[in-house]
Amino acid sequence: MIMKKELRKAIIAGNWKMNKTPGETGALIKEIIPLAMNADCTVVVCVPFTSIAVAAESVKSSPVKVGAQNVHFEASGAFTGEISAAMLKEAGAEYVIIGHSERRQYFGETDETVNKRTKAALEAGLTPIVCVGELLWEREADITDEVVSRQIKLDFAGISAADASKIVVAYEPVWAIGTGKTATSEQAQEACKLIRDRLAALYGRKTADSVTIQYGGSMNAGNAAELVAKEDVDGGLIGGASLKAADFGEIIKAASK
Ligand code: PEP
Numbered sequence: 088m089i090m091k092k093e094l095r096k097a098i099i100a101g102n103w104k105m106n107k108t109p110g111e112t113g114a115l116i117k118e119i120i121p122l123a124m125n126a127d128c129t130v131v132v133c134v135p136f137t138s139i140a141v142a143a144e145s146v147k148s149s150p151v152k153v154g155a156q157n158v159h160f161e162a163s164g165a166f167t168g169e170i171s172a173a174m175l176k177e178a179g180a181e182y183v184i185i186g187h188s189e190r191r192q193y194f195g196e197t198d199e200t201v202n203k204r205t206k207a208a209l210e211a212g213l214t215p216i217v218c219v220g221e222l223l224w225e226r227e228a229d230i231t232d233e234v235v236s237r238q239i240k241l242d243f244a245g246i247s248a249a250d251a252s253k254i255v256v257a258y259e260p261v262w263a264i265g266t267g268k269t270a271t272s273e274q275a276q277e278a279c280k281l282i283r284d285r286l287a288a289l290y291g292r293k294t295a296d297s298v299t300i301q302y303g304g305s306m307n308a309g310n311a312a313e314l315v316a317k318e319d320v321d322g323g324l325i326g327g328a329s330l331k332a333a334d335f336g337e338i339i340k341a342a343s344k
Contacts, residue, residue, distance in 0.1 A: 091296045094296070095296075095297065095299055097129070098131060098299050098301060099126075099322050099325065099338055100131040100132075100182065100301065101119075101131065101132045101330070101335055102133045102184060102326045103330060107138055108138070109141045112138040112141050112142050112145065113141055113142075119332050119335060120145075122339055126343045128322055130152065130339055131182050132146075132153060132329070133153075134153065135156065139153060139175065139180050140178045140179055143180070152181045152182060153179055153182070154181065154184060154214075155170070155182070155184070156183070156184045157187075158172050158175055158207060158208050159171055159207070160204045160207040172207045172208050175211070176211050176213060181213065182215075182255075184216045184218065185201055185215045186205075186217055199241070201217065202243070206245070209253060216256075217242050218256075218303070219235050219239060220264075221262075223262035231278065232281060236285050240285070248290040251290050251298065252297045255298070255299045256286075256298060256301070257300075257301045258278045258301065259302075260274070260304050263304025264326065265327060266304075266305060269305040269306065269314070270302065275302040276318065279320050282300055282319075283295045283298065286298055299321040299322065300319060302324075303324030303325065306325050306328060311323060311338040315341055316344075325338060
C-alpha cells in the first residue's frame with residue numbers, strides 16, 4: 088500500500104530570521120547548494136527582504152528555492168515599511184513564511200492578517216508557509232487542539248480547496264522555537280495529524296492529504312530523522328540550524344530518506 092506521506096514531497100525550509108546581510112547571503116547559499124543537489128525533498132531558504140535578489144541570483148541552476156519571511160496584504164499604497172507580494176515575486180521569491188510566532192508575538196500579527204497575507208501571496212503566485220502553534224501555557228492547559236484548530240479555521244477562511252492545496256502549513260509549538268526544546272516526534276505527529284484532520288473537515292480528505300505539513304521548533308541534525316519520519320510530518324521549518332550548512336545538510340538528508 089502506498090502511504091499518503093509518499094505522495095507528498097517533503098519541504099525543508101530554512102528561516103534565516105534577521106541574519107545575514109546581502110554580502111553574506113551568497114556565501115551561505117554556496118555551501119547549501121551541493122547539499123541540496125540530490126535531495127529527495129524541496130529545499131527553501133527564507134532570507135531577509137534585502138537578501139532576496141542576491142539569493143535568487145545565487146540559486147540559479149540549482150534546485151534551491153528562495154522565500155521571504157513576511158508579506159503585506161495590500162498590493163501597493165501608503166504602508167510605510169511594508170513589502171507587497173508582487174515585489175517579493177519580482178525580486179525572486181517563490182515562498183513566503185506567514186504568521187510566524189515571532190510576527191504574532193512581537194509585531195501584532197493576528198489570524199485575520201495572516202489570512203489576508205495568505206490570500207495576497209496566493210494571488211501573486213507565491214507559496215505561503217503558514218505557521219500555527221500553541222504557547223506553552225496553552226499546551227499545559229490542554230487546549231492545543233482548540234488553539235491550533237482555531238488558527239487553521241481562521242487562517243484558511245475564504246480560501247478555496249484548490250488554493251488550500253497550494254499552502255504549506257508549519258506546525259510550530261511556540262515553546263519549541265529557538266529554545267532548544269523540541270516537541271517529541273509523537274507530539275509533532277499528533278499535532279500535524281490534527282491539522283490534517285481539520286483541513287479534511289474544511290476541504291475533504293483528498294485535499295487534506297495533499298497538503299505539506301511541516302514541523303518547526305529546534306529541529307536539528309540530531310533530531311530531524313525521527314521527526315520527519317512520522318506519517319503526517321512532511322519536512323521542517325528550521326531556524327537556528329539553517330544557518331549552519333552542515334547541520335542544514337543533515338536535515339535535508341534526513342528528509343530525503
Ligand atoms: C523558526 O524560526 O521557525 C524555528 C523553528 O526556529 P528554531 O529552529 O531556531 O527553533
